[in-house]
Amino acid sequence: xxxxxxxxxxxxxxxxxxxxxxxxxxxxxxxxxxxxxxxxxxxxxxxxxxxxxxxxxxxxxxxxxxxxxxxxxxxxxxxxxxxxxxxxxxxxxxxxxxxxxxxxxxxxxxxxxxxxxxxxxxxxxxxxxxxxxxxxxxxxxxxxxxxxxxxxxxxxxxxxxxxxxxxxxxxxxxxxxxxxxxxxxxxxxxxxxxxxxxxxxxxxxxxxxxxxxxxxxxxxxxxxxxxxxxxxxxxxxxxxxxxxxxxxxxxxxxxxxxxxxxxxxxxxxxxxxxxxxxxxxxxxxxxxxxxxxxxxxxxxxxxxx
Amino acid sequence: xxxxxxxxxxxxxxxxxxxxxxxxxxxxxxxxxxxxxxxxxxxxxxxxxxxxxxxxxxxxxxxxxxxxxxxxxxxxxxxxxxxxxxxxxxxxxxxxxxxxxxxxxxxxxxxxxxxxxxxxxxxxxxxxxxxxxxxxxxxxxxxxxxxxxxxxxxxxxxxxxxxxxxxxxxxxxxxxxxxxxxxxxxxxxxxxxxxxxxxxxxxxxxxxxxxxxxxxxxxxxxxxxxxxxxxxxxxxxxxxxxxxxxxxxxxxxxxxxxxxxxxxxxxxxxxxxxxxxxxxxxxxxxxxxxxxxxxxxxxxxxxxx
Numbered sequence: 014x015x016x017x018x019x020x021x022x023x024x025x026x027x028x029x030x031x032x033x034x035x036x037x038x039x040x041x042x043x044x045x046x047x048x049x050x051x052x053x054x055x056x057x058x059x060x061x062x063x064x065x066x067x068x069x070x071x072x073x074x075x076x077x078x079x080x081x082x083x084x085x086x087x088x089x090x091x092x093x094x095x096x097x098x099x100x101x102x103x104x105x106x107x108x109x110x111x112x113x114x115x116x117x118x119x120x121x122x123x124x125x126x127x128x129x130x131x132x133x134x135x136x137x138x139x140x141x142x143x144x145x146x147x148x149x150x151x152x153x154x155x156x157x158x159x160x161x162x163x164x165x166x167x168x169x170x171x172x173x174x175x176x177x178x179x180x181x182x183x184x185x186x187x188x189x190x191x192x193x194x195x196x197x198x199x200x201x202x203x204x205x206x207x208x209x210x211x212x213x214x215x216x217x218x219x220x221x222x223x224x225x226x227x228x229x230x231x232x233x234x235x236x237x238x239x240x241x242x243x244x245x246x247x248x249x250x251x252x253x254x255x256x257x258x259x260x261x262x263x264x265x266x267x268x269x270x271x272x273x274x275x276x277x278x279x280x281x282x283x284x285x286x287x288x289x290x291x292x293x294x295x296x297x298x299x300x301x302x303x304x305x306x307x308x309x310x311x312x313x314x315x316x317x318x
Numbered sequence: 319x320x321x322x323x324x325x326x327x328x329x330x331x332x333x334x335x336x337x338x339x340x341x342x343x344x345x346x347x348x349x350x351x352x353x354x355x356x357x358x359x360x361x362x363x364x365x366x367x368x369x370x371x372x373x374x375x376x377x378x379x380x381x382x383x384x385x386x387x388x389x390x391x392x393x394x395x396x397x398x399x400x401x402x403x404x405x406x407x408x409x410x411x412x413x414x415x416x417x418x419x420x421x422x423x424x425x426x427x428x429x430x431x432x433x434x435x436x437x438x439x440x441x442x443x444x445x446x447x448x449x450x451x452x453x454x455x456x457x458x459x460x461x462x463x464x465x466x467x468x469x470x471x472x473x474x475x476x477x478x479x480x481x482x483x484x485x486x487x488x489x490x491x492x493x494x495x496x497x498x499x500x501x502x503x504x505x506x507x508x509x510x511x512x513x514x515x516x517x518x519x520x521x522x523x524x525x526x527x528x529x530x531x532x533x534x535x536x537x538x539x540x541x542x543x544x545x546x547x548x549x550x551x552x553x554x555x556x557x558x559x560x561x562x563x564x565x566x567x568x569x570x571x572x573x574x575x576x577x578x579x580x581x582x583x584x585x586x587x588x589x590x591x592x593x594x595x596x597x598x599x600x601x602x603x604x605x606x607x608x609x610x611x612x613x614x615x616x617x618x619x620x621x622x623x
Binding site (some may be wrong): 088155 | 338339342343344345346347348349350354355356357358359360361362364366367368389390392393395401402403405433434435436438439440441442444446448449450451453455458460461462514515516531
């Protein structure tokens with residue numbers, strides 16, 4: 014089966030999202046909305062590395078979109094469309110059916126359209142997705158805006174995906190397989206948060222990127238880390254390790270002034286947001302447990318271990 | 319070495335191309351030029367499939383950019399920037415140095431900037447590049463615009479890359495390793511050509527996409543095919559096979575009205591453009607050699623053979 018048949022069969026669905034020219038030409042063509050900036054990112058999933066080899070194809074399809082929409086959300090942008098570069102060892106129609114369904118399910122949930130890409134044969138399953146979004150001119154929330162005195166917040170719960178990876182079959186495995194990009198919250202934080210990142214490599218490492226980019230330090234309050242019940246029951250060191258060094262949660266970590274934090278909590282009473290620390294001028298990340306300093310050996314996910 | 323160090327070491331060069339936020343955040347941010355549409359594509363190179371395993375890393379870096387700029391050129395658009403998703407078996411600094419140099423050499427030649435992407439570990443070397451370009455509103459040249467009576471033209475010479483693949487060490491190997499995206503010609507054809515595609519899978523197959531998208535047919539004049547001296551010396555069947563079924567040339571194939579063709583030739587006397595056929599209303603592709611019908615068994619490059 015040639016590339017063209019795979020695309021026609023599995024990846025040529027039309028949706029209503031505005032695109033001038035989608036799948037099926039040399040390139041896709043889009044008209045930028047007025048006064049908007051383009052936000053764009055690309056992330057790759059490699060079988061056996063970013064997901065266990067026996068992960069169901071529907072989850073792989075979902076996750077390859079979700080991790081990219083998470084990067085769009087982390088800028089405060091509205092996701093618009095994706096391109097898919099799919100490298101497959103062979104044509105397995107059951108696999109392709111499940112994968113494309115998962116990919117479209119995630120696209121549909123977040124109003125995103127597949128507009129291009131290609132399929133190639135490769136000895137190893139590799140999925141690269143490029144995601145595009147739009148944001149009001151000058152409103153993107155970068156990693157570099159954290160201010161001394163900002164509160165550090167995180168959405169949802171952290172450590173679930175890493176726990177799910179080590180406890181396959183546990184209900185938290187769905188947090189690993191079907192991460193939820195925080196698209197709505199990300200957009201809501203426009204004009205409120207000073208800096209933001211998504212938690213893909215572990216909270217400590219990802220927060221570290223904010224600190225480095227913003228040239229600031231932080232205190233993190235371990236007792237405030239938002240944990241799922243399964244993690245709450247673990248010994249301290251173990252739960253902190255999951256929460257701080259476990260990747261793949263795709264929650265948003267952001268810093269916000271105390272005044273904007275109050276506004277945010279009033280505006281979004283039903284969104285799970287936890288204040289877990291404060292930005293200071295120390296240039297280091299200090300971990301505190303009820304005011305006591307804690308030293309942990311944390312290594313976030315290393316792409317080349 | 320973590321992903322971040324690889325990016326900082328090899329892929330964090332700054333250039334003057336206008337980007338609001340480049341490598342180093344969750345996403346890149348670009349301000350669209352006024353009255354322009356975004357043109358975007360993604361193409362993957364898999365080691366051993368899209369280039370021989372012993373290809374030098376500089377050529378791999380060049381080619382992964384070039385094949386994508388070719389897709390931007392085939393819309394008539396001006397290339398602007400790329401994202402790189404690089405999946406590597408291991409960290410080989412010599413390889414990365416050569417690869418990144420080749421990538422930047424191609425970017426520099428065409429005024430393009432690397433604005434994002436990621437690096438991941440994978441058992442198999444796979445390179446996905448997303449390319450972005452801009453084009454005046456409504457001016458993109460698609461595959462669907464061919465008109466009955468149009469002349470079919472191709473830039474440069476065809477079949478060289480396929481010949482180079484089968485004759486490693488021959489000077490034509492550079493056409494395989496270092497394809498030249500026809501960026502300037504592509505933009506020049508805006509407002510002149512009615513349809514366009516780049517020749518990546520073989521001229522017959524790629525022209526076939528224009529015919530299918532435009533719902534027309536064509537006559538192709540085999541004696542007019544532009545061939546390099548090495549191919550001109552081959553038996554007819556063999557040279558036609560290289561020219562029509564050989565992929566990877568990255569020349570532009572376009573259709574144009576006879577009036578516009580005259581204008582084009584006047585405006586670009588020094589650009590190598592050859593008229594090789596005409597569009598008709600038959601819905602088939604007929605091959606003619608000095609008016610005699612010729613039947614060839616042509617299979618373009620099949621991604622899943």
